[in-house]
Every structure is written in C-alpha cells, then in structure tokens.
Amino acid sequence: MHKLLVALVGDSRCEVEFLANKAEGRNAHVVFECDVLPTRGEDPAVRQLCDLDPELVAISVAAEHADRLLAAIRLLRSELPGSVICAVGASDQLSTIVRCIREGAADFIDKNLDREAFQDAIAGLASDVLRSSKKQGRIVTFMGSKGGCGATTLAVNTAIALQDICGSVILLDLAPHPHAALHLNVTPEFGIADALANLERMDKHLLDSFTVSSLHGLALLSGITHPMATKVDPAELLGLFDLLATRYDQIIVDCSGRADGISRSICYASSDVLLVALPNVCSLWSARRSYEFLAWEMDRERLHIVLNRCRKADGAAEEALQAHIWWQVPEGGEAVANSVECGTPILVSAKSDLARSIRGLAEAVMKTSGPKKAPGECIPSPALPEVNASHGESAALSLSKCGR
Numbered sequence: 001m002h003k004l005l006v007a008l009v010g011d012s013r014c015e016v017e018f019l020a021n022k023a024e025g026r027n028a029h030v031v032f033e034c035d036v037l038p039t040r041g042e043d044p045a046v047r048q049l050c051d052l053d054p055e056l057v058a059i060s061v062a063a064e065h066a067d068r069l070l071a072a073i074r075l076l077r078s079e080l081p082g083s084v085i086c087a088v089g090a091s092d093q094l095s096t097i098v099r100c101i102r103e104g105a106a107d108f109i110d111k112n113l114d115r116e117a118f119q120d121a122i123a124g125l126a127s128d129v130l131r132s133s134k135k136q137g138r139i140v141t142f143m144g145s146k147g148g149c150g151a152t153t154l155a156v157n158t159a160i161a162l163q164d165i166c167g168s169v170i171l172l173d174l175a176p177h178p179h180a181a182l183h184l185n186v187t188p189e190f191g192i193a194d195a196l197a198n199l200e201r202m203d204k205h206l207l208d209s210f211t212v213s214s215l216h217g218l219a220l221l222s223g224i225t226h227p228m229a230t231k232v233d234p235a236e237l238l239g240l241f242d243l244l245a246t247r248y249d250q251i252i253v254d255c256s257g258r259a260d261g262i263s264r265s266i267c268y269a270s271s272d273v274l275l276v277a278l279p280n281v282c283s284l285w286s287a288r289r290s291y292e293f294l295a296w297e298m299d300r301e302r303l304h305i306v307l308n309r310c311r312k313a314d315g316a317a318e319e320a321l322q323a324h325i326w327w328q329v330p331e332g333g334e335a336v337a338n339s340v341e342c343g344t345p346i347l348v349s350a351k352s353d354l355a356r357s358i359r360g361l362a363e364a365v366m367k368t369s370g371p372k373k374a375p376g377e378c379i380p381s382p383a384l385p386e387v388n389a390s391h392g393e394s395a396a397l398s399l400s401k402c403g404r
C-alpha cells in the first residue's frame with residue numbers, strides 16, 4: 001500500500017496534534033492540519049484543502065458538538081468529491097457514528113485506539129480511497145510473444161496517441177531490457193526501481209518526482225537499469241499500480257518479451273493485454289502458447305492479439321494462432337528503426353500507414369471496456385495493402401499446414 005495523504009481537521013489545537021501524532025506513520029502522511037472547523041465553501045481552510053487534494057480527510061470534534069461534526073462532513077463531501085472523509089471520536093458516541101456514516105463518512109475511527117491500531121484503521125480505508133479517487137486508471141499491457149516483436153515500438157507510440165486523446169497517460173517500462181526512454185529520447189534520473197524501493201513512504205508527490213515528462217506530456221516511469229541486479233516483487237508492483245490508477249487514466253505497460261511471474265501478475269491486473277506477434281513461424285508458435293495460457297488463466301475478453309509488421313491481410317496467421325487477430329499493424333520499413341535511432345517516435349515524425357494504424361490501435365484501446373466487453377465483439381483493423389503473396393504467406397501457412 002502507498003502512504004495516504006491525510007488532512008486532519010478538528011476544533012482544537014491539542015486535539016489535532018493528538019491525532020497527527022497517531023496518524024503519521026507507515027500508512028499515512030499528514031499534509032494538512034486545521035484546528036478550526038470549516039463552515040462554508042469559501043473558508044480559507046477549504047480552499048487550501050481543495051488545492052492540496054488529500055486522499056483522506058479525518059475530522060474530529062468533541063462529543064458534545066456532534067451537529068458541527070456532521071455539518072463539516074457534509075461540507076467537505078461536497079467540496080472535496082475525490083477525497084475520502086472519515087470521522088474520529090470516542091467509540092461510545094453510537095448515535096453520532098451512525099449519523100456520520102449516513103452523512104457520507106467512510107468510517108468512524110476510535111480516537112482512543114493505540115497508535116498501531118489507529119494506523120491499521122487508516123490502512124483499512126485505502127480501498128475506499130481507491131474507489132473514490134477521481135481517477136480510476138486502467139492498465140493496458142503490451143507483451144511480445146517473443147523478443148523483438150515490436151512490443152516497445154507499439155507501447156511507446158500507442159501511449160503517445162492515447163496521451164493526445166485523453167491527456168492523462170503514464171508509460172511504465174517493465175521490459176527485461178528497458179528501451180522506452182531511448183524511443184522517447186529522454187534521460188530519466190529515476191525509475192521503477194526507485195518507486196518500488198520507496199513504496200513504504202510513497203505518496204503522489206514523491207511518485208511525480210520519479211517520473212519524467214516526455215512527448216506531449218506523456219509521463220514515463222522508466223525501467224530497471226540493472227535488470228539482473230534488481231528483484232521485483234509482484235505484490236509491491238501491484239501496490240504501485242494502485243497508486244498510479246489514482247493519478248492517470250491510462251497506464252500503459254511495456255512488458256516486451258518478459259514471460260515470468262511479474263508479467264503474469266501484470267496481465268491479471270490489466271484491463272487489456274495486447275499480445276504482439278510477428279507473422280513468422282517462431283513468433284506465431286509462441287503467441288499461440290501464450291494466448292492459450294493467458295486465455296485459460298484470465299478473462300479471454302481482455303486478451304487481444306496484435307499482429308505487427310504485416311505485409312498483407314493474412315488469414316493463415318489466424319488459423320495458425322487458432323485465435324482472432326484483433327489488430328494488424330503494417331510493416332513500416334527502415335523509417336521505424338530510424339525513428340528509434342533519432343529518438344523521434346513514428347507518430348511524431350511520419351504520417352505513414354503505420355502511424356495511422358497505431359492511432360487506430362489507440363482509439364480501439366480507448367473503446368475496449370476490458371472484462372465488460374461483449375463476447376465476440378471486435379474492432380476491425382484497417383485494411384492492409386495487398387502485396388506479393390509469397391511474403392506473408394510462407395511462415396504462417398507452413399505453421400498451420402504442418403500443425404505446429
């Protein structure tokens with residue numbers, strides 16, 4: 001779990017200090033303290049709270065002033081719709097507890113709990129924080145069926161296209177060999193390893209300091225610099241995703257050729273997994289196996305095969321895969337390699353069929369609703385140019401013909 005940003009509001013200085021002492025710790029970072037109960041939206045404390053945008057606001061009022069507590073909860077609920085509000089007080093105030101919950105408080109925490117139990121109570125509100133967050137970002141993962149399929153190229157360029165569409169995208173580089181920063185021509189100082197190492201004290205400000213802003217404002221959390229030296233814990237990674245989901249609409253993950261427990265956990269957490277394959281024997285063979293495993297393990301509706309570097313519409317590839325190809329991306333020739341060499345992604349440098357196809361892919365990703373997608377529904381890929389049949393046919397056809 002990441003540290004929640006907490007604001008404390010009370011009606012006396014010593015009460016607020018008492019709470020701050022209990023709240024600040026492994027689960028929470030107190031970012032605001034106010035010892036005057038706000039009564040109107042224009043109150044300076046309310047304006048400051050709106051600017052700070054805390055994830056949790058804890059309000060504490062002496063038992064005899066229950067009505068003021070309820071009015072403050074009502075006010076803050078309407079002024080801070082993205083924050084979770086909880087009341088703090090003595091546990092014998094039964095009728096006040098019920099009224100607080102009716103007023104929209106997520107919980108009532110007993111102020112006499114010891115520090116440890118108080119912090120556990122705050123941790124218990126983390127899921128409410130996620131649910132009430134203004135953003136409920138979704139994870140879209142690009143996975144190569146084997147190395148070199150174009151997963152990074154597609155993840156980077158789709159992320160740029162999505163950033164143009166919705167303006168709130170982060171690209172996470174979890175490739176075994178992280179190249180996204182090279183594609184975007186940025187030199188990040190920090191990355192995923194730093195974010196994971198600081199997860200215990202992570203809040204959204206610290207997270208922002210680990211990301212780098214790239215093209216069109218696309219955020220990048222860059223990859224692990226020394227892959228063999230860094231161990232990634234899937235549970236910690238999912239904790240990081242929880243936090244990212246409150247900050248960004250789209251979390252694009254580049255797993256490239258990674259096929260391990262980490263990519264498996266990420267696929268589970270994703271609303272869409274794009275399995276990138278090439279139209280050749282080895283790639284289709286691996287794609288079929290990955291597809292079968294993932295379709296069996298997770299919801300098939302979230303799994304999409306993207307055939308990259310196509311030279312023609314290729315029915316034989318679908319036959320070889322025994323699965324529907326969701327999107328076909330055309331061969332982009334040398335321009336693609338050059339775009340990486342120059343650090344100028346294709347979507348920025350060229351108005352090619354390839355760039356159009358990737359924009360279409362991004363729009364298709366925007367339209368999917370992950371697990372809720374109707375069975376059998378698919379979005380047609382744009383038509384691919386017809387070229388010499390011998391090009392695309394041989395590998396895919398030979399694979400299906402020989403039953404591999």
Ligand SMILES: Nc1ncnc2c1ncn2[C@@H]1O[C@H](COP(=O)(O)OP(=O)(O)OP(=O)(O)O)[C@@H](O)[C@H]1O
Binds near residue numbers: 150153175308333334
């Ligand atoms: N549609 C395309 N047309 C032409 N070349 C492409 C296309 N997509 C990717 N490439 C090229 O294929 C090569 C591999 O691409 P990329 O690095 O994106 O693959 P990857 O799956 O991320 O590989 P890795 O497993 O090494 O991480 C690169 O040289 C890239 O320029």
Ligand SMILES: [Mg+2]
Binds near residue numbers: 177179
């Ligand atoms: Mg890659």
